Amino acid sequence: MNDTYLAGARYAALAGVGFGVFQGFNRKARAGFNVYRATFILLFVSAMLLAIGSILTEDLNLLLQTPVSAYINFGLAGLIHFFLGWTLITVSQNRVGAARTGALVGATPLFATLVAALAFDEFLSPPVLVGVFTVVAGVYVVAVAGKNEANPVRFSWRDSIYGLGVALCFSISPIFIRGGMDEMGSPLLGVTIGMTVSAIAYGIILLLRRERLNLNQVPRDSLYYQVIAGIFVGSSTWIRWLALSMAPVAVVLALGRLNVPVVIILSIFLIGQKEERVTGRVWLGATLVVAGSLLLIFAR
Secondary structure (H helix, E strand, C coil), rough: CHHHHHHHHHHHHHHHHHHHHHHHHHHHHHHHHHHHHHHHHHHHHHHHHHHHHHHCCCCCCCHHHCCCCHHHHHHHHHHHHHHHHHHHHHHHHHHHHHHHHHHHHHHHHHHHHHHHEEEEEECCCCCHHHHHHHHHHHHHHHHHHCCCCCCCCCCCCCHHHHHHHHHHHHHHHHHHHHCCCHHHHEEEEEEEHHHHHHHHHHHHHHCCCCCCCCCCCCCCHHHHHHHHHHHHHHHHHHHHHHCCCCCCCHHHHHHHHHHHHHHHHHHHHCCCCHHHHCCHHHHHHHHHHHHHHHHHCCCC
8 A cells, every 4th residue: 555645544544523512612612603703713713723833844945945835735725725615605504504504515536536636637446446445335324313303494405506516626736736836845934825715805805894803792612622623623624734735635535534533522511411302323424524534544
C-alpha cells in the first residue's frame, strides 16, 4: 500500500471525526442564533484560527512568491465550498428537512468519484469503490431513519436540487484546491485564503441584508458552543485540505462521512436521546459508514 495514500486516508478520517464534533457543538449552539449569523461566526472563528496557525508555523514569504492564479484558485474553492455549499445546506434543510438533506449530501462521494476521474484521472480500484458505496449506503440509511418523524416535510425532486447542489459544490471545490496547491504547496495557507475570502463575502452579504450581530443578546453558552464549533470546523478543514494533497478526492470526501456516527454519538450527550431519537436503523447506518471507511483506509 502506498504510504502517502495511507497517510492521506488517515488525515481524511481524522477530518471526518472533527467535522462530526463540529456538527454536534454547532447544533447545540444553534438555539441562540439565526442560521446566517451562526454561519458567519463559524467562518470568522475558522479564518482567525487558520490565520494564527499560518503566522506561527508557515513561511509567510510564500504569500509574496505565489502567483495570482493560486489566490484565485483558493478563493474560488472557499466560495464554492463554504459560501455556496453551506448556504445551500441551509436552504435544503428549510425545504426538505435535515434528514433528507443528509441523504442528498451523502451523494458527495459519488459526485467526487466522477469529478476525480474526469479532472485528475483518478480511477478507483474495485475494493475502494465498494468502500465508497458502503459509506453512501450508510448515510442514506441514517437519513431515511427520520422519515417517520412527526410533521414530515413534503418532498419533491425539484426540492432535491438544493441538497444535490451541496454535494456537487463539495465535489467541485477540490479541483481548485488542487490547482492552488500545485502553485503554492501549503495546505494551511491555502485554506486560510479560502476561508478568509468566504468570511469577507459572507460579512458583506450580512451587511447588505442589514443583519446585525449583537452578541449581548446571545446566551453565553450558545456563544461558547459556537466558538468551539468554529475551532473544530476550521482545524478539520485544514486537515481535509492536507488529505486532498495526498489521497484521491473520492476517498477523502467519502471518509469525511465519518462525521455521521460521531455526530450521532455526540448529539446524544449534548442534546439528549429523547430529542435525537437514535434508533436501531440509525446505528445500522453509522456502522455501514464506519465499515466503508475502514475499507477506504486499508483496501488499496
